[in-house]
Amino acid sequence: DTEVTQTPKHLVMGMTNKKSLKCEQHMGHRAMYWYKQKAKKPPELMFVYSYEKLSINESVPSRFSPECPNSSLLNLHLHALQPEDSALYLCASSQVRRGREKLFFGSGTQLSVL
Amino acid sequence: GQQVMQIPQYQHVQEGEDFTTYCNSSTTLSNIQWYKQRPGGHPVFLIQLVKSGEVKKQKRLTFQFGEAKKNSSLHITATQTTDVGTYFCAVPDNNNDMRFGAGTRLTVKP
Numbered sequence: 001d002t003e004v005t006q007t008p009k010h011l012v013m014g015m016t017n018k019k020s021l022k023c024e025q026h027m028g029h030r031a032m033y034w035y036k037q038k039a040k041k042p043p044e045l046m047f048v049y050s051y052e053k054l055s056i057n058e059s060v061p062s063r064f065s066p067e068c069p070n071s072s073l074l075n076l077h078l079h080a081l082q083p084e085d086s087a088l089y090l091c092a093s094s095q096v097r098r099g100r101e102k103l104f105f106g107s108g109t110q111l112s113v114l
Numbered sequence: 115g116q117q118v119m120q121i122p123q124y125q126h127v128q129e130g131e132d133f134t135t136y137c138n139s140s141t142t143l144s145n146i147q148w149y150k151q152r153p154g155g156h157p158v159f160l161i162q163l164v165k166s167g168e169v170k171k172q173k174r175l176t177f178q179f180g181e182a183k184k185n186s187s188l189h190i191t192a193t194q195t196t197d198v199g200t201y202f203c204a205v206p207d208n209n210n211d212m213r214f215g216a217g218t219r220l221t222v223k224p
Binding site: 033041043044056098099104105106107 | 144145147149155156157158159162164202204205206207210211212213214215216217219
């Protein structure tokens with residue numbers, strides 16, 4: 001069981017579609033993350049929010065747009081994606097943004113871009 | 115940011131055999147974390163090591179942090195089919211965000 005909830009679990013979208021991934025946690029964590037994971041590869045950091053402020057954007061293309069409406073929610077807006085963006089998108093949270101904090105991951109959204 | 119090398123990439127064992135995965139860094143680490151990801155699942159935190167020479171055990175799993183805090187290992191004694199998955203080490207980068215090693219994929223033949 002995970003205390004970080006992600007929806008949807010699966011998503012298939014065309015290259016002209018607009019969709020959003022959602023993530024929610026109720027552990028009172030103040031740091032939230034988006035990771036991208038390709039098959040047989042490690043998770044790669046995309047975005048970090050600390051106290052609802054975007055702290056890091058790992059040179060991710062602008063077709064990915066993160067949003068943190070409040071301390072419990074994290075969204076990832078997708079627009080005009082490419083087939084190479086197909087991957088597992090993982091949301092994670094930690095108590096605060098500090099290198100010694102345990103990461104709690106959601107179950108992920110498996111995204112396929114056609 | 116921090117770079118950590120993890121080996122081996124794959125390990126296939128017979129049930130009951132031992133398994134070890136290693137992570138090595140060229141720089142001194144403040145800490146290292148280990149995660150397990152089952153096939154089709156998400157990474158789950160296993161443990162964190164902070165002190166030089168630290169050894170921690172969780173049932174059949176033994177985690178070690180090197181004296182120089184540049185390497186770490188995860189050893190599983192007498193593997194079971196439930197141990198199947200990919201084991202990742204993770205280290206903080208210069209921004210204190212966790213970066214993952216390449217992972218070691220463990221398969222266990224019953």
